[in-house]
Amino acid sequence: MARAPQRIVLITGGSRGVGAEVAQRLASADTHVIVNYREKAARAETIADAVRAAGGNASTMAADISDGAAAAAMIDTIAARFGRLDALILNASGGLELGADPGYAMRLNRDAQRRLARLAMPLLPAGGRIVFVTSHQAHFFPHKAVPKGYSAVAASKRAGETALYTMRPQLERAGIHLSVVSGDMIDGTIIVRLLERRDPGAVEARRSVAPLPTVGQFASAIANAVTTPMPTGIVYVGGADYLATTG
Numbered sequence: 749m750a751r752a753p754q755r756i757v758l759i760t761g762g763s764r765g766v767g768a769e770v771a772q773r774l775a776s777a778d779t780h781v782i783v784n785y786r787e788k789a790a791r792a793e794t795i796a797d798a799v800r801a802a803g804g805n806a807s808t809m810a811a812d813i814s815d816g817a818a819a820a821a822m823i824d825t826i827a828a829r830f831g832r833l834d835a836l837i838l839n840a841s842g843g844l845e846l847g848a849d850p851g852y853a854m855r856l857n858r859d860a861q862r863r864l865a866r867l868a869m870p871l872l873p874a875g876g877r878i879v880f881v882t883s884h885q886a887h888f889f890p891h892k893a894v895p896k897g898y899s900a901v902a903a904s905k906r907a908g909e910t911a912l913y914t915m916r917p918q919l920e921r922a923g924i925h926l927s928v929v930s931g932d933m934i935d936g937t938i939i940v941r942l943l944e945r946r947d948p949g950a951v952e953a954r955r956s957v958a959p960l961p962t963v964g965q966f967a968s969a970i971a972n973a974v975t976t977p978m979p980t981g982i983v984y985v986g987g988a989d990y991l992a993t994t995g
């Protein structure tokens with residue numbers, strides 16, 4: 749008889765890119781991966797199928813996390829179905845979309861992240877994890893240059909990271925561990941293709957330092973922040989020059 753999953757993990761924005769890869773890396777008989785998506789149901793279902801094909805358990809849940817009611821409904825559904833959540837991976841992000849209104853980046857990358865962490869807290873047991881996914885361009889903002897057109901996203905993701913840090917006292921009291929996984933530009937992603945169009949020099953400058961990390965390398969660090977017995981506060985993937993010159 750199949751064992752009941754021991755670890756329930758919610759990943760936001762798991763329908764494509766980095767999140768989809770993380771979901772698949774978490775495939776395991778003792779884990780149930782909840783693949784959140786905004787609108788691409790078929791893509792999310794394909795990822796859930798891949799998790800199951802690899803011997804894991806998975807389901808999909810639609811919610812635009814920038815919509816407070818939708819985020820709360822998703823957490824209510826998880827509470828009703830599983831009764832708990834062992835890890836929340838805050839991966840979904842945005843703001844570079846054409847036509848996004850000027851406040852959208854802050855609503856999604858700061859407000860929605862903080863709200864989802866707060867909503868999830870009652871479901872996270874002691875030993876539970878929250879993993880915030882960010883970019884070096886945001887994590888080090890405003891101390892390092894960012895590609896043209898990325899400042900609003902960098903500022904909002906940095907504000908999201910800071911907002912989560914302000915929750916640390918409550919998280920620590922509840923025994924919940926917060927990790928941040930920050931990556932340099934990730935090779936082959938839609939975001940890097942967008943940046944390459946808007947500011948090719950900025951992407952080339954990163955490539956000239958070292959090969960950009962792959963989606964697999966970044967996803968593996970994020971999945972590891974959920975599964976490692978000894979989580980750390982921050983994990984950097986690529987961009988060693990950022991670390992060397994920050995003091």
Ligand SMILES: NC(=O)c1ccc[n+]([C@@H]2O[C@H](COP(=O)([O-])OP(=O)(O)OC[C@H]3O[C@@H](n4cnc5c(N)ncnc54)[C@H](OP(=O)(O)O)[C@@H]3O)[C@@H](O)[C@H]2O)c1
Nearest residue numbers: 761763765766786787788812813840841882883934937939
């Ligand atoms: N790509 C890079 O070079 C890079 C580098 C460092 C860090 N990161 C970080 O890695 C994470 C993932 O990046 P990515 O490149 O995989 O991004 P991506 O390709 O743009 O994928 C974003 C994912 O988030 C979902 N999403 C967007 N808005 C949402 C919302 N309001 N509610 C719920 N889901 C939403 C999308 O769902 P739909 O498909 O339904 O729209 C999609 O699944 C982000 O936090 C990003 O900052 C990326």
